[in-house]
Amino acid sequence: MKEEKLASPRYDGVADWYDQRVAWSTAAAAPLIARLAGPGSGWCLDVGCGTGVHLAALAEAGWSVVGVDASADQLRVASRLPFPTGSCPLVVHPGYARPGWRTGGPGSVEGGLASRVGFRHLPLAQVLNGVLEAELRLCRVEEAGMSRLPEWLALVAQR
Numbered sequence: 033m034k035e036e037k038l039a040s041p042r043y044d045g046v047a048d049w050y051d052q053r054v055a056w057s058t059a060a061a062a063p064l065i066a067r068l069a070g071p072g073s074g075w076c077l078d079v080g081c082g083t084g085v086h087l088a089a090l091a092e093a094g095w096s097v098v099g100v101d102a103s104a105d106q107l108r109v110a111s112r113l114p115f116p117t118g119s120c121p122l123v124v125h126p127g128y129a130r131p132g133w134r135t136g137g138p139g140s141v142e143g144g145l146a147s148r149v150g151f152r153h154l155p156l157a158q159v160l161n162g163v164l165e166a167e168l169r170l171c172r173v174e175e176a177g178m179s180r181l182p183e184w185l186a187l188v189a190q191r
Contacts, residue, residue, distance in 0.1 A: 043082065043103035051083040051109050058082065062089035069093055084110030131155055156185075163189050 043050065065086050069076065072095035078086055081099030083106050090097045099110045135150045136142075163170055168189035175185050 043101075044105040047083055047103070047105040047109045050106070055083050055085045059085040062086050066090055066093045069095065072096075081110050082106045131158060159185070159187070163187065167191065 062085065066089040069090060071093055072090075074096065076090050076095035076097045078084075078090065078097060078099045079101075081087065081101050082103075084099050087097045087099050087110065099107070101107050101110065131154055132152070133150055134153045135147050160170070166189075168191055170187065170189050172188040173186070
C-alpha cells in the first residue's frame with residue numbers, strides 16, 4: 033500500500049497574525065460551546081484548537097481542557113497539556129457546522145475521490161435536528177469505514 037505524504041498545516045506561519053486579527057470572531061462562539069458542553073469535571077479535548085480561544089471558556093465550565101491542532105505554530109500560541117490516552121470524555125471539533133459543497137476536509141487525500149468529485153456536507157446537528165423535526169425516535173447510530181476517520185454515518189430511527 034502506497035503511503036500518502038501529508039501536506040504541511042495551512043495555519044503554520046500565521047499564528048500571531050491569526051491571534052491578533054481573526055481569533056476574536058472564533059472566540060465569539062465560546063459561550064455557545066461552553067453551554068453545549070455543560071458543566072464538566074473530566075478531560076475535554078479541543079480538536080483543531082488553533083490558538084486556544086475556546087480553552088478558557090471550557091475550563092471555566094469545569095473541564096480540564098487540552099487543545100490539539102495540526103499546526104505547531106497555532107499550538108505555540110495555545111496551551112499544551114499532557115493527557116493519558118482515552119481520558120477525554122468530551123471532544124470539541126470546531127468548523128464542522130458549515131453545510132455545502134466540499135472537495136476536501138478531514139480525512140481527505142489530495143487526488144482522492146473527494147477532491148475529484150466533491151461531496152455535499154451536512155453538519156451532524158442538521159442531520160440530527162432533521163430526525164427530531166420529523167418526530168422520529170433515534171434508536172441507534174453507527175460510524176464506520178476503512179480509513180482513520182468515519183466514512184459513513186448510519187442512523188436508525190422510528191416513528
